[in-house]
Amino acid sequence: MKKVGILIDSTSTFDEKEVKSQDIHLIYNSVNDDDGNVIEDICSDEQKRQICDLIAKERRTMRTSSVNSQIIQDKINELLKKYEYVVYITLAPTFSGQYNNALAAKACIGNKNVIILHSGSVAVQTEIVLNSIMKYINDGNEMDQDKMQNHIFELSKHITTILTTFHLEGLIASGRIPTPVAKLLKLAKMHPIIQGEETHKKAGLYRKWTESTKNVLEAIDNRFPKPPRGKDIKEVYLCQSLCEPERIEELLTKIAEHFQIDKKIIKVRVTPLLVLSATLKDSFGVTVCCAEDIVKK
Numbered sequence: 304m305k306k307v308g309i310l311i312d313s314t315s316t317f318d319e320k321e322v323k324s325q326d327i328h329l330i331y332n333s334v335n336d337d338d339g340n341v342i343e344d345i346c347s348d349e350q351k352r353q354i355c356d357l358i359a360k361e362r363r364t365m366r367t368s369s370v371n372s373q374i375i376q377d378k379i380n381e382l383l384k385k386y387e388y389v390v391y392i393t394l395a396p397t398f399s400g401q402y403n404n405a406l407a408a409k410a411c412i413g414n415k416n417v418i419i420l421h422s423g424s425v426a427v428q429t430e431i432v433l434n435s436i437m438k439y440i441n442d443g444n445e446m447d448q449d450k451m452q453n454h455i456f457e458l459s460k461h462i463t464t465i466l467t468t469f470h471l472e473g474l475i476a477s478g479r480i481p482t483p484v485a486k487l488l489k490l491a492k493m494h495p496i497i498q499g500e501e502t503h504k505k506a507g508l509y510r511k512w513t514e515s516t517k518n519v520l521e522a523i524d525n526r527f528p529k530p531p532r533g534k535d536i537k538e539v540y541l542c543q544s545l546c547e548p549e550r551i552e553e554l555l556t557k558i559a560e561h562f563q564i565d566k567k568i569i570k571v572r573v574t575p576l577l578v579l580s581a582t583l584k585d586s587f588g589v590t591v592c593c594a595e596d597i598v599k600k
Contacts, residue, residue: 308386315429316572464499466588
């Protein structure tokens with residue numbers, strides 16, 4: 304069996320215990336503040352709370368940055384000493400320059416056994432892609448970059464992510480939406496619904512935050528030819544931005560009732576820093592992966 308090292312970055316959600324127990328390695332992303340200080344993502348909830356406070360209370364601008372190609376190159380070369388193949392799964396190039404930096408690192412290394420892939424999304428969907436690629440490798444499939452990327456493309460046809468946020472400060476500070484647009488939304492007291500697997504693409508607007516869950520779940524329904532229910536669904540994730548336990552429980556109950564599934568199968572993840580710096584505290588997203596015969600519109 305091929306000896307393969309898997310590399311991901313901290314823009315993905317992941318279970319740290321699982322990462323440590325398997326051949327999965329991490330590159331840590333960072334954010335930059337107004338003064339040019341680089342804050343490395345250490346995957347800590349406390350760090351995320353502090354950065355949310357800086358953005359929301361002090362109006363500090365925080366911009367995410369991709370990992371430069373030299374750091375990626377050094378990490379891959381380190382892994383090549385241990386593994387026959389190195390597979391690096393980044394977030395989508397529409398979200399960051401990290402994928403292109405990884406391709407540049409591969410070109411410098413010049414090793415055909417270095418495979419660079421992107422998830423077509425960020426956060427939870429990258430986690431789903433990671434699990435699928437690991438299965439692909441363990442099943443003995445060909446280690447071909449184009450074929451593996453196509454495998455991800457086919458998988459992504461069955462996955463959608465819808466997220467929403469109560470705050471607009473992070474979206475403004477991170478450059479996700481223009482300030483004039485944010486001002487109009489504030490005046491109208493509207494909240495955005497965003498398609499998470501397509502960069503900043505709006506899926507709608509709504510007025511009452513108390514109806515946020517309903518609007519997110521209905522937006523997911525609208526992404527498929529028929530609303531997915533019960534056995535149509537393979538996986539469901541709730542990605543939450545430092546919500547209180549009571550709020551998480553409320554979201555889980557509503558998700559389970561809507562999709563007619565057992566609440567126990569819903570996996571809860573904390574939003575990665577890259578997304579959290581834009582959506583801020585108490586925001587959330589729902590990711591649904593459907594059976595193979597249900598394809599997105």
